[in-house]
Amino acid sequence: MTDSQSQNQRQLARQQLCQALAQPLADFHPGQWEAIDALVNRREKLLVVQRTGWGKSMVYFIAARLLRDRGSGPTLIVSPLLALMRNQIEAAERLGIRALTINSANRSDWSRLTRAILNDEADAVLISPERLANDEFVRTVLLPITQRLGLLVVDEAHCISDWGHDFRPDYRRLVNILRRMPPNMPVLGTTATANNRVLTDISQQLGDINIQRGSLMRETLALQTLRLPDQAARLAWLAEHLPELPGTGIVYTLTRRDAEQVADWLNQNGISALAYHSDSVAEGFADANAYRQHLETLLLTNQIKALVATTALGMGYDKPDLGFVVHYQAPGSIIAYYQQVGRAGRAIAYAVGILLAGREDAEIHDFFRESAFPDEIQVNAILHALDQSDGLTVIELEAVVNLRRSKQIEHVLKFLSVENPAPVIKDGSRWRRTPVAYRLDHERIRRLTLQREQEWREVQAYIDSPDCLMRFLATALDDENPQPCGQCARCLRQPVVGESASPMRVVQAARYLRRSELALECKKQVANGAFTVYPFRGNLAACLRAETGRVLSYWGDAGWGRRVAEDKRAGYFCDELVEALAEMIQQRWCPQPAPVWVTCVPSRLHPNLVPDFACRLAARLQLPFVSAVIKVQNNQPQKSQQNRYHQCRNLDGAFAVGTALPTGPVLLVDDMVDSTWTLTVVAALLRQAGSGPVWPVALATTAGGGDY
Structure with missing residues (x-):
């Protein structure tokens, strides 16, 4: 040419x-x-x-x-x-x-x-x-x-x-x-x-x-990092400083539950914000994709101050005038952080990127790393099941292997199917074993895990870096000629945005976290063929279903979750938790028709822990406590059951209900809830025995891992 x-x-x-x-x-x-x-x-x-x-x-x-x-x-x-x-x-x-x-x-x-x-x-x-x-x-x-x-x-x-x-x-x-x-x-x-x-x-x-x-330096982006002591301090910081940030922007969280919680807190403080994650839904929209597109448009047209988003709002979202990106928690690598904070300031003269580091960040990233690759037991279980069959669907695999459908079975199948050569293939809806001999590459997994641990340490070094933050990012990305940016908090030697919130606002945030209970929805459909002792099949009849209950906290979280975890380990739930649950029931939840008696889920491993707490809660509510549910069969810990079929099968015949029950609505108490199957089954047994509506309540949910 x-x-x-x-x-x-x-x-x-x-x-x-x-x-x-x-x-x-x-x-x-x-x-x-x-x-x-x-x-x-x-x-x-x-x-x-x-x-x-x-x-x-x-x-x-x-x-x-x-x-x-x-x-x-x-x-x-x-x-x-x-x-x-x-x-x-x-x-x-x-x-x-x-x-x-x-x-x-x-x-x-x-x-x-x-x-x-x-x-x-x-x-x-x-x-x-x-x-x-x-x-x-x-x-x-x-x-x-x-x-x-x-x-x-x-x-x-x-x-x-x-x-x-x-x-x-x-x-x-x-x-x-x-x-x-x-x-x-x-x-x-x-x-x-x-x-x-x-x-x-x-x-x-x-x-x-x-x-x-090309150069990865971003001249229009002013960076700052902050270590704040807890979630309450970070929520307070957001409430006080987000209105000061230029234009509209994104607040990134690591989990869906944090996206919902932060968005709710901001709205309670007069800041227009909506949560955005893979499961975001709302009435009036055909599906989650349509609703997420609506949320993107609201931010694109500056109709809200912020979207509070997981990484579901990530690559490719193009808003040239995005004024800020705030991280409520630290991402897992410098590369991930650069991409996310780089959403801001594309076509405007000035934008802000703030990273708020939290105490729970490391625990969340530990979970991400541990679940990134399937372990050998999971791989061998699935390969053995396929070896013994002429192909299985994912649902059929659930009955054979004690693994979660999406987090484990589908994860392992995806992992194996992209290996070259692949030990499994998908044939329509069925997965089949190929003749390929397979051994998990432990060395590769070890190498990648070590690298991700190093990337996390690099994020910590960025947060605490005394030098130019933009140059730190560019250097980590192997930019050939990184220079000081001249406008980050380190270059300016002063904060880009205020570093703290008022004590009053922190107290308000702490109170908010302790009043952030969540709905508890028990199951409505049982696993096919899982129950042989109990007469439960298919959809549970409406007369056997639990009402929508409440969970006081997330296990180990900043509200009541940390106290619940400490007391569980100590073997005694304190009176402060009795008071917190009673306040929630009487002042915010107010179930109708109101419970007229209290019972609990028994345990042979910890026979006194939950009954003792439920008795004290009943006394505080001025209701009678009735030990109506009996553990009649030892079973495996329910937390060890990974999918619906095995969770149901493990509970079949485990409980019985006494014959002389009060007839009115009942408050059914447990300490921890994960899959909700235990509460589902016990509630159905209570209704079958003649109780009134069953209102389940628990101190904490341990299902957070699936929320990441």
């Missing part, structure tokens, strides 16, 4: 950029045209590492447009999140690109969209990496178009790397797909969050690939 032709093409590409941005004077950022040129004219494999907001999507959409205009086939974009896909499709439409996506949110349109793809009516096709795990999609949609694809884009390419902070196993399937594509097809990987170790891993998986790196 001559210089004149190159200039003409650059001018055409620039016109498309102006059209996409609706800015007639827009021009390329340094490196953007060079990347487009490499893909379109030299058909390179290219990995672009540029900071958030640089415009990586413009590179691949303009390249897709230019290639399509030359007669090339469609561009395939592998993108990890629905929110990211929505933004990408909107950007594509501004360039006149016919973009479509096949994902879990548009299942009813799959047939129409498939026809459009096969008939070459789409310029760009966006899919999630999980689509690559669907053999039918690969066979009927992807393979028929691989030989005519014009460009492959691997967005958020760090997800392909074991070393990446957001490794997605299904990205591994890309390597097999690549082998079926034209050898001279251009490939683009994009990321803002990859150090040298991750880049090397990506290069090895995608093949011989050129790397374009």
Whole structure:
């Protein structure tokens, strides 16, 4: 290509950029045209590492447009999140690109969209990496178009790397797909969050690939870190200082429950905020995806001060004028933090990023690391079960192996299915064992776990760093020439935002945490075939179901949870907890029809702990205590039962109820609740024996791990 032709093409590409941005004077950022040129004219494999907001999507959409205009086939974009896909499709439409996506949110349109793809009516096709795990999609949609694809884009390419902070196993399937594509097809990987170790891993998986790196320094972002003593102090800080922060923004939490709690607290303090996580739902919306899209729009149009979000609001959410990102808890790595805080200040002169470190952070990240990889017992149990069968569905596996469905069974199957060669394959809804001999790679797991522990230590070093915070981040990401930013709290030698909250507000936050009980919903449907002693089948009859109860706290949490944990270990629940539960029942819950007697769930392991507490609670409520439930059979600890089938089976025949019961509504007391199956079964037995409505209540839930 001559210089004149190159200039003409650059001018055409620039016109498309102006059209996409609706800015007639827009021009390329340094490196953007060079990347487009490499893909379109030299058909390179290219990995672009540029900071958030640089415009990586413009590179691949303009390249897709230019290639399509030359007669090339469609561009395939592998993108990890629905929110990211929505933004990408909107950007594509501004360039006149016919973009479509096949994902879990548009299942009813799959047939129409498939026809459009096969008939070459789409310029760009966006899919999630999980689509690559669907053999039918690969066979009927992807393979028929691989030989005519014009460009492959691997967005958020760090997800392909074991070393990446957001490794997605299904990205591994890309390597097999690549082998079926034209050898001279251009490939683009994009990321803002990859150090040298991750880049090397990506290069090895995608093949011989050129790397374009830009500076990761963010001149518009003022950073600060704060260690505050507890959750009450952090909630108080948010209530007092969030209104001072510029514009609108995001408060990141590590768990769904914290997202809900922080959003509720902010609203109680006059700050408009909504929770955003993978299970966010609301009446009036077709599904969780529709509601999350609504939440994104509210923030995008500045109708709320903040979204309080888990990492479900992450890669690809594009709000150029986002004024702040606050972390209620520390993320697990510098790479993850850089990506999240980098949402702020993309197209404005000043934005703020604040990291609030909490005492529970380390415990949460310990859980993340421990559950990141399946253990050998889980793997062997599933492989043995499949060996002994002609294929099993996930539901059938639940009855055979004592493992949780989503957190363990599906996790192990996903892990095994992306191994190469894979010891399991999915055939329709059934999983089958392959002839591949398999041994878990303990050395790889050990190596990755040690690396993640080191990444966590690096986060702690960032929080306590006496030097420029932005330079710390850039150095950790292997930026070639990091410089002091001049506007973080360390460079300024003074806080960007106030470092503390008033004692009065901290007291209010502590009181709020101690009044943050949650609804307790018992089960309505039992596991098929699990009960043989009790006559429970399918849906429990309405007359056997427990009412919606209450749990005072989360185990070990900052409200009452820490005290509950201490007293459980000591073997005696103090009178302060009696008073707290009584206050909650009488002043805030107020169940109707009101309980007229109290009973409890018995235990042979701790025969006096719960009955003693329930007796004192009954006395405080001025109600009679009746020891109506008897433990008649030793069973395994319920917490050791990992799925619905085994939880039900373990309780079958374990309890009996006396014959002379009071007839009115009853308060059913337990100390800990996890799956709620014990309370479900005991409540059904009480109703079966003639009691009135059963109101379950517990001191703490230990189900927090599933909430991460």
